[in-house]
Amino acid sequence: MSHEPAKGPGRRAVLSGAAAGLLATTATKTRAADTRKRYALVGCGSRARMFQSAIWGAHKDHNQLVAVCDTNPGRLAYVAARAKSAGAPVPGVYLANDFDKMVRETKPDAVIVTTPDAYHVDYILKALEAGLDVVTEKPMTTDAAKAQKILDAVKRTGRHIRVTFNYRYAPFRSQIKELLMSGVIGDILSVDFQWLLNTSHGADYFRRWHSNKAISGGLMVHKATHHFDLVNWWLSDMPVSVTAVGKRDFYTPQMARRMGLSGPHERCLTCPEKAACSFHLDLAADAGLKALYLDNEKYDGYFRDRCVWRPDINIEDTMNVTVSYGNGATLNYSLNAFNAWEGYNIAFNGTKGRLEHTLNEQATTAGSGAPQSETERGVIRLIPLRQAAQTIPLRTGEGAHGGGDAVMLNDLFNPAAPADPLMRAADERGGAASILIGVAANRCFETGQPVRIDSLVSGLDTPRMPAMPGHDGPVPMPVKG
Numbered sequence: 001m002s003h004e005p006a007k008g009p010g011r012r013a014v015l016s017g018a019a020a021g022l023l024a025t026t027a028t029k030t031r032a033a034d035t036r037k038r039y040a041l042v043g044c045g046s047r048a049r050m051f052q053s054a055i056w057g058a059h060k061d062h063n064q065l066v067a068v069c070d071t072n073p074g075r076l077a078y079v080a081a082r083a084k085s086a087g088a089p090v091p092g093v094y095l096a097n098d099f100d101k102m103v104r105e106t107k108p109d110a111v112i113v114t115t116p117d118a119y120h121v122d123y124i125l126k127a128l129e130a131g132l133d134v135v136t137e138k139p140m141t142t143d144a145a146k147a148q149k150i151l152d153a154v155k156r157t158g159r160h161i162r163v164t165f166n167y168r169y170a171p172f173r174s175q176i177k178e179l180l181m182s183g184v185i186g187d188i189l190s191v192d193f194q195w196l197l198n199t200s201h202g203a204d205y206f207r208r209w210h211s212n213k214a215i216s217g218g219l220m221v222h223k224a225t226h227h228f229d230l231v232n233w234w235l236s237d238m239p240v241s242v243t244a245v246g247k248r249d250f251y252t253p254q255m256a257r258r259m260g261l262s263g264p265h266e267r268c269l270t271c272p273e274k275a276a277c278s279f280h281l282d283l284a285a286d287a288g289l290k291a292l293y294l295d296n297e298k299y300d301g302y303f304r305d306r307c308v309w310r311p312d313i314n315i316e317d318t319m320n321v322t323v324s325y326g327n328g329a330t331l332n333y334s335l336n337a338f339n340a341w342e343g344y345n346i347a348f349n350g351t352k353g354r355l356e357h358t359l360n361e362q363a364t365t366a367g368s369g370a371p372q373s374e375t376e377r378g379v380i381r382l383i384p385l386r387q388a389a390q391t392i393p394l395r396t397g398e399g400a401h402g403g404g405d406a407v408m409l410n411d412l413f414n415p416a417a418p419a420d421p422l423m424r425a426a427d428e429r430g431g432a433a434s435i436l437i438g439v440a441a442n443r444c445f446e447t448g449q450p451v452r453i454d455s456l457v458s459g460l461d462t463p464r465m466p467a468m469p470g471h472d473g474p475v476p477m478p479v480k481g
Contacts, residue, residue, distance in 0.1 A: 036064045037413075039135075040108035041091075042099065042123045043115035044070040044079050046292060047137055050405060051112050052079065056088035058406075059413035067092040067106040069099055074296030099123065103130050110135060117222055118215045121146040128157045135162045135412065139225040140431030142217035144439050144456035147432045151459055154428050162412065163431035167226045168233055168424040169411070170404035171395040172378060176357055177234055177422050179392075180468065184382060185350030187470035188235060193333045195227055195344045202317070202337035203279055206251045206308040207268075211315055213442070218315040220246065220438035220445075224335055227344075228323075229426065229434035231333075234348075236465035237325040238433055242440035243450040246316035250338040256309035264309035269294075271307065281305045321441050327470075343378075351470075353384040359402075422466060429463035436460075 039055060041048055048068075055065045068079050068091050076093040083090045094102040103111075103126075111127035113120050113136040121141045127134045140163050141147050154161060167173060180188065197205075205223070210216040232239065249255075256263045259278075265271045274280045283294040283305050293304035317338055323331040343360040359378035380392040397403015411417045411425060433453075440451035453460075 034064070036062055037110065037415075038064055038066045038106070038108045039110055039112055040067040040069065040102055040106060041065060041112040041114065042069040042096070043113060043119075044068055044072070044075040045114065045116075046288070048079075048112075048114040049082070050400070050409070051114065051135075052082060053086070054409040054413055056083065056086040059409065060088065062415055063413050064089070065091045066108055067094060067102045069094045069096060069102055071096045072296050072299045072302075074299050075292060078291055078296070099126060100130075103127075103132070108132060113137065116209050116215050117217060118142045118146075121149060124150055124161065125153050128153045128159045128161075131157065131159065133160045133162070135164060136431070138163055138165055138229070138431070139217060139221050139435045139438070140428065141435060142215075142221050142439075144436065147435060147439075148457045148459075150428055151432060151457060155459070161428040161431065163426045163428070164408060164412070165226065165229050165233075165424075165426045165430070165434075166401050166404040166408045167230055168404070168422075168426070169407040170402035171397040171407070172357070172359070172380070172402060173230065173404070174422055174424070175380070175392075175395040176355070177466075179355060179380075179382070180234055180348060181422075181466055183469035184352065185348060185355050185384075186352030188329050188348050188350045188468070190329060190349045191231055191235070191331045192347045192349070193227065193231065193331060193344070194346070195224075195333075195335045196339040196342060197223075197335070197337040198339050198342040199279070201342055202339065203251070203308050204281075205315070205337065206310075206313055206317070207281060207306050208304060209302075211306070211310075211313045213314050216315065217435070217438060218246075218442060219335060219337060220244075220316070220319060220321075220441045221435050224319070224321075224333075224438050224441075225434045227333065227335070228437040229430060231323075231331050232430065232433050233424070233426075233465060235325060235327070235329055236468045237327050237329060238462055239323050239437050239440075239453050240326055241324045241450055241452045242321060242437055242444060244319065244321040244441035244444035245448075246319040246441065246445040248313065248315065248317050250317045251308050251313060253309050253311050261309070264307045264311065266310075267303045267307060268305040269303075279308050316445065319441065321437070321444075323437055353382065353387075356381040356383070423464055427463060429461055432457065432460055433463070 041051060052065060055063045068076060070076050080090045080093060092106050110133040111123060113123045113134060115123060117139055120136055124134050124136060141150060205219060210222055216222040253264050261273050261277055263273055268274060268281045269283065283289045289304060319335045321333040341360060345358045348355045357380050378394045380394055381389050382392055383389040399406045436453050436456050439456060440453060443451050
């Protein structure tokens, strides 16, 4: 994803040197007799590279990247250099204030949104109103009011949104869905789900713009949207109500001092205690982080390596959530961001038995150019009622996010992709259902009271999901009142 804009997504950056020259040479091109689908991408941070590489590589025969847009001209120049290295045409480059001009001049068919989370809504709405379809990174947006605007705009414009939940596409998670659909454990009555972030990956959220809840929605929205979406999809169901508690106990100034530091300080680069802090991040030592962030600080003042012990962090690191679903199932979920290992445990309790799945992951610092997680080891266990447990071989894949990225990108960019009986593609309805659990949880943190999903938005229709044992699909959202 892109950086945290100093003054919002429409801020004009100061141009200088090569970046100014690059923008000055952006040419308006008429649409040639080219049948490839035309994409414009807004937000040129780390996550954007997945889409760029797919369009310039495996899916170049059917797609082209005609323009990119960002608040930071240095990152625009970085994308142009990456395009040249890939042997692809250099896309037109535009600053964020020139989004409308970009659409007029380059005439995309769809817009890919990979900005910081709170600004997704701005470009989603602009694209929909321009008659364009949208592909957006998760989370679709960060609060209920923004979700309502998106839902209303889709109905008003008749355009489509695709939310890229790559976790659905990991082979082992698709395997879980197939097992649940088969009825092997009967009707699902409850789910226990524990997600653990280690002190490499987990700590990174507290360095970046994600540590500001106004931009990320906190980990309940930015990170847990993946997990809530998985449960919604695994159950083929819609959430009804949420209760939750959350706190920040680890990434605090007090913890820094307990570790023998005098801090906190502003950032790792200038930290006087970097040699003593095991959480120190050296941006200059990582080529990807250096090129995306350290080299471009001069344009916007965004620091990618802020101290994880800062007092101004306002997101939680310890969260517990209970969700009730339309068909009667309940979810007991926890997220912890300072664990000794990375991965998750999940168990589905059904009328015919229990299905357990554990995955250990080896996580890396996001944005470094390496896969964010590589499957280290995992297991699936089926425990029928009154019978011995069975271990089921875990289905694996190649590439980032357990092999899910490549499968999702093929589904997204390949016009000949086969029909998917698992219905893994998510639209604005699935995008809203997942973030609204996190939005409700954030409200619970503040009030201590349960929150109904239908109190947050209106007109949230039920997405298409496969039928499950015991019912014909997800129960429609209850009508408010």
